[in-house]
Amino acid sequence: MTIYKLPEPITAFLFDMDSTLYTNREYFQFQIDSPIRRLARLRGVSFDRMQQEIAAYRRDWAAAHGGQQTSLGNVFMAFGISIEESIRWREELYEPAAYLKADPRLQETLTTLGASCALGLVTNNPVFVARKTLACLGVDALFQVIVGLDTCGVSKPHAAPFLKALELLDVSPAASVSVGDRYDIDLARPLELGMGGILVDGVADVYMLVEALNLR
């Protein structure tokens, strides 16, 4: 876990979902591969070829943007798939129940954090997929706000989803912390907005938050 900046006191946490509230390599890979497989079919090329084209695009993009990473939604836009289409594909393809189950340690952690802070979810997955995922983990009732790809129509690291979540929770950026597993996607923009930021290496780090932030 890397803590970049913390407000004092903290009034709200904005959590990323995938690879933050759960760690599952197989599901992570499925979420990347399944839309690429569909894009390959649509363009009449092999899955391998499509993967290579996307990897090349990502490399070029990173080189042109000082080594930063972009979101899968933005990559698909570059290949002619609108955000609306990306949302539909994910809603059709992603089935978190096939990979995830209830997580009592996460429930306990979020319950403790939620006792003194508002909890929001900001994800590049559609809200429909987010609700199903949180329900699988058994933490759906603990979030006051869910902002997904379809809430603002743009994906993180755009500022809009973060600002929307703060607006819905009625908290200021300076009193909030973003928690996520990808610096460029989950933390860079929130830190610019004056929020705190915590980089986690999966859900095991989330379990440690109560202790690390002395919030018990």
Ligand SMILES: [Mg+2]
């Ligand atoms: Mg993530």
